[in-house]
Amino acid sequence: MSRWIGLFVLSFLAACSPLQIVDRLTPRTGYERSRDMPYGAGPRQRFDLYEPTGPARDAPVIVYFYGGGWKSGDKDDYRFVAQTLTRAGYTVAIPDYRLYPQVTFPAFVEDGAAAVAEIVTFVRRPVILMGHSAGAHIAMMLTLDKQWLATAGLDADETVKATIGLAGPYDFLPLSNDLRPILAPLGDPEASQPIVHARGNAPPLLLVHGEADTTVLLKNTRNLAAAVEAKGGTVTVITYPKVAHAGVIGAFAKRLGFLAPTRGDVLAWLDARGL
Numbered sequence: 001m002s003r004w005i006g007l008f009v010l011s012f013l014a015a016c017s018p019l020q021i022v023d024r025l026t027p028r029t030g031y032e033r034s035r036d037m038p039y040g041a042g043p044r045q046r047f048d049l050y051e052p053t054g055p056a057r058d059a060p061v062i063v064y065f066y067g068g069g070w071k072s073g074d075k076d077d078y079r080f081v082a083q084t085l086t087r088a089g090y091t092v093a094i095p096d097y098r099l100y101p102q103v104t105f106p107a108f109v110e111d112g113a114a115a116v117a118e119i120v121t122f123v124r125r126p127v128i129l130m131g132h133s134a135g136a137h138i139a140m141m142l143t144l145d146k147q148w149l150a151t152a153g154l155d156a157d158e159t160v161k162a163t164i165g166l167a168g169p170y171d172f173l174p175l176s177n178d179l180r181p182i183l184a185p186l187g188d189p190e191a192s193q194p195i196v197h198a199r200g201n202a203p204p205l206l207l208v209h210g211e212a213d214t215t216v217l218l219k220n221t222r223n224l225a226a227a228v229e230a231k232g233g234t235v236t237v238i239t240y241p242k243v244a245h246a247g248v249i250g251a252f253a254k255r256l257g258f259l260a261p262t263r264g265d266v267l268a269w270l271d272a273r274g275l
Helices: 003-014 019-025 075-087 107-123 134-144 147-151 219-230 245-250 254-259 262-272
Strands: 031-038 046-052 061-065 092-095 127-132 160-166 205-210 235-240
Touching: 019 075, 019 254, 031 075, 031 107, 046 075, 046 107, 061 075, 061 107, 061 134, 075 092, 092 107, 107 127, 107 134, 107 147, 127 134, 134 147, 134 160, 160 262, 205 219, 205 245, 205 262, 219 235, 235 262, 245 254, 254 262
Parallel strands: 061 092, 061 127, 127 160, 160 205, 205 235
Antiparallel strands: 031 046, 046 092
């Protein structure tokens, strides 16, 4: 890819509008997609299931939660994540979840738990949770604070075999004025912080972050890793110099792999754990 084409794509990533371009660059092969499978009664309580058409792994299902500041996002925009993972043999589920201002914390975490419960029931396998940005926050809350999956009828330790957080907000107090109504509508900001629920008996965690991320600061990953490790937990941290917030997930698309080695690092980490 030429320097100018690369700069063109990066300009779209910096403007937070890369998803349509990424989708057009993503092949429509390697998977079968079942759309809009319900896990609740609401219009956003739906998930898409992608199953590999090539060799399939005997592995947990990867449930991917997208970002968007708990205010935006659509599962249809993240086919590129599913396509990468199904080519590697994984079954992948991508749920939508309710967003602000329709709901506030903890409704989107509750939706995540309900989605996982329905996915586990349907595929009859445990899960690997994965998310980017706000989606990493949801994945980590479900992993570390066992009450959410318990409310959905699941044991977090039996259900979640590993969790991958990409550029996630895990320790971001004090809340900014725009986040306070989303995450602390009742005035309890600590309840929304994954680091508060750090535990040593959590499943293995992979935390990936770009060192040039100004949207979610790198300290979120470093602080959570330190907190889990202090309790005896297993955490792998990977950081990328000069990589910004969108680049970490944009690089999951094969043709944008020049942005960061995220795709290969995630797959290698899963392989190393026999997942």
